[in-house]
Amino acid sequence: MAEVASPLPAPVPAENAGIASPEGARADWTSRLPPPLGAFMAQPAVRRALPAVAGVGALAATAALYLAVSSGPQRVLYTSLTDAERAKVTETLSSSGIAYKIDNGTGAITVAEDDIYRARMLVASNAGIAAPEGASEMLDAIPLGSSRTLEGERLRLARERELVLTIREIDGIEAVRVHLATPERSVFVRDASNPSASVMVRLASGRSLSQSQVEAIVNLVAASVPGMTSDEVRVVDQNGRLLSSARENALESLTLQRELEAKLVSQIDALLLPLLGEGNYSAQVQAELDPEEVTRARESYDNPGVVRSESERSSTRTGQSVPGGVPGVAANTPPPDATLVDGAPQPAAPAQASANDSESTVQRSYELGREVAVTNRRPGGLTKLSVAVAVNDEALKAAAPLTAARLQALVSAAVGANAQRGDMVEVVPSKFGVSELEAPGFYEQPWFMGLVRYGAMLLAVLLVLLLAVRPWLARLREKDKAAALTSEPAPAQGESSGFALASQDPFQPGSAASPADAPETDLPQALTLARQFAASQPDRAALALQRMLQAPDNAAPPIAAGAPS
Numbered sequence: 001m002a003e004v005a006s007p008l009p010a011p012v013p014a015e016n017a018g019i020a021s022p023e024g025a026r027a028d029w030t031s032r033l034p035p036p037l038g039a040f041m042a043q044p045a046v047r048r049a050l051p052a053v054a055g056v057g058a059l060a061a062t063a064a065l066y067l068a069v070s071s072g073p074q075r076v077l078y079t080s081l082t083d084a085e086r087a088k089v090t091e092t093l094s095s096s097g098i099a100y101k102i103d104n105g106t107g108a109i110t111v112a113e114d115d116i117y118r119a120r121m122l123v124a125s126n127a128g129i130a131a132p133e134g135a136s137e138m139l140d141a142i143p144l145g146s147s148r149t150l151e152g153e154r155l156r157l158a159r160e161r162e163l164v165l166t167i168r169e170i171d172g173i174e175a176v177r178v179h180l181a182t183p184e185r186s187v188f189v190r191d192a193s194n195p196s197a198s199v200m201v202r203l204a205s206g207r208s209l210s211q212s213q214v215e216a217i218v219n220l221v222a223a224s225v226p227g228m229t230s231d232e233v234r235v236v237d238q239n240g241r242l243l244s245s246a247r248e249n250a251l252e253s254l255t256l257q258r259e260l261e262a263k264l265v266s267q268i269d270a271l272l273l274p275l276l277g278e279g280n281y282s283a284q285v286q287a288e289l290d291p292e293e294v295t296r297a298r299e300s301y302d303n304p305g306v307v308r309s310e311s312e313r314s315s316t317r318t319g320q321s322v323p324g325g326v327p328g329v330a331a332n333t334p335p336p337d338a339t340l341v342d343g344a345p346q347p348a349a350p351a352q353a354s355a356n357d358s359e360s361t362v363q364r365s366y367e368l369g370r371e372v373a374v375t376n377r378r379p380g381g382l383t384k385l386s387v388a389v390a391v392n393d394e395a396l397k398a399a400a401p402l403t404a405a406r407l408q409a410l411v412s413a414a415v416g417a418n419a420q421r422g423d424m425v426e427v428v429p430s431k432f433g434v435s436e437l438e439a440p441g442f443y444e445q446p447w448f449m450g451l452v453r454y455g456a457m458l459l460a461v462l463l464v465l466l467l468a469v470r471p472w473l474a475r476l477r478e479k480d481k482a483a484a485l486t487s488e489p490a491p492a493q494g495e496s497s498g499f500a501l502a503s504q505d506p507f508q509p510g511s512a513a514s515p516a517d518a519p520e521t522d523l524p525q526a527l528t529l530a531r532q533f534a535a536s537q538p539d540r541a542a543l544a545l546q547r548m549l550q551a552p553d554n555a556a557p558p559i560a561a562g563a564p565s
Contacts, residue, residue, distance in 0.1 A: 051473050058469050062461045074110040092126045172207035196232040197221045214243045253291045256380045261285045264415050271414045280395035284388045290381040297374045306367040314360035385423040393429040404429050
């Protein structure tokens with residue numbers, strides 16, 4: 001078979017072959033850097049290591065983002081500490097491996113929410129916070145020869161410190177301060193004044209003191225100081241609210257009313273739950289209480305009386321002369337001198353008798369019943385009671401022979417209703433509707449926020465990899481290829497065409513491709529393919545080079561595929 005010489009391709013100029021010049025290869029991003037840094041980054045070893053460094057940096061940024069997003073919220077460990085106490089606490093936390101943060105503005109120490117209780121236990125066990133000085137230490141520190149005033153102040157401070165340590169044991173109180181005002185004793189009773197006290201408490205976050213706890217603090221302080229009454233003690237919190245103010249009577253009556261209503265509702269529940277079942281009835285109670293306090297005293301006696309003893313005495317006087325005299329004659333005068341009269345004496349005239357005199361006295365003693373009663377009625381007396389019960393008619397029918405009237409009588413007996421007092425009890429059978437609570441949405445579930453947090457983190461990582469890392473790596477790869485091509489010597493025109501022709505494998509039958517027909521931008525790829533062909537089939541590459549060097553008129557027909565060389 002005759003060989004037909006294929007036309008030689010036209011030489012491709014170097015300026016149109018897409019080969020970047022050394023000056024153009026250097027005109028990349030490294031040219032914008034300072035000369036020492038640009039020369040360092042232009043080294044091939046550094047360029048080959050840049051993708052690995054970029055990958056490690058991306059992983060580090062991802063890890064930092066994960067730690068920032070996945071870390072839990074911070075909780076306040078201690079707020080008001082001195083510098084010495086804060087140093088001891090931080091030393092304890094550092095030795096235990098617990099991360100902490102200190103607010104530069106307030107000095108508060110915060111730790112992670114998962115480590116809050118472990119940090120508190122470690123600080124308490126390691127004595128991170130110095131214990132306050134007790135009363136015994138303060139009394140022992142009194143110097144010899146101190147004045148009476150100094151000793152009195154020391155005793156007052158010791159009493160205040162003991163009260164502080166005692167009040168701090170109450171749950172919910174973080175810190176407390178006590179101020180005692182004890183006036184000097186006076187020998188004059190009018191000039192004497194009672195001692196007083198002020199207590200300031202700092203409550204834990206989200207905690208509050210009940211009225212019973214406040215009253216306990218007031219009574220504790222008042223009982224610790226001689227002569228102090230509970231009215232002289234004031235308790236305030238860290239927000240400046242007065243906690244020891246007397247409660248209003250309206251509030252006390254309202255609290256008592258709620259307690260009574262809750263008690264009656266629980267009695268109704270205990271009665272109707274076994275009969276009707278749960279969810280088949282609804283009960284409401286309204287109680288009206290008397291808010292007035294009345295004190296009444298009464299003293300009474302038995303009206304008829306009973307005679308216990310009786311005595312009677314009577315006397316009568318008769319035959320006694322009635323004293324009298326001659327009118328106009330002075331009384332109490334000496335009689336006249338006696339005179340001697342001759343003859344026999346004459347008898348005197350008889351005296352005139354007086355009337356009878358009688359006297360009678362009766363004395364009786366009666367047994368009388370005497371009653372003294374004092375009645376004290378405290379506020380909160382029940383004046384009227386109203387009870388309303390709604391019953392499911394289906395449950396009432398199932399509980400036959402129980403009827404609405406009998407159920408009303410049971411409820412009246414359970415709550416102690418009194419018709420004379422005006423109490424009302426109503427039982428109404430009705431149809432109950434089925435109330436189904438809607439399930440909370442998936443976005444309200446506790447796992448949803450964690451999923452959103454991890455999803456946002458993953459999306460941020462993907463955006464960084466796709467929009468920043470991937471284009472940068474592709475740009476570096478292209479620049480490395482261009483630099484590798486410009487670093488090798490450019491081949492001759494015939495050699496370039498021959499290798500291009502060999503890269504198309506002209507020995508294959510039906511091959512019509514030619515390097516001349518290929519675009520100019522494929523020259524680096526054609527050179528790479530030519531090198532690979534020459535390395536894999538050196539005999540056929542040499543034969544193709546020999547044919548390209550022959551004259552056009554001596555061209556031989558192409559060798560068939562598979563012909564021996």
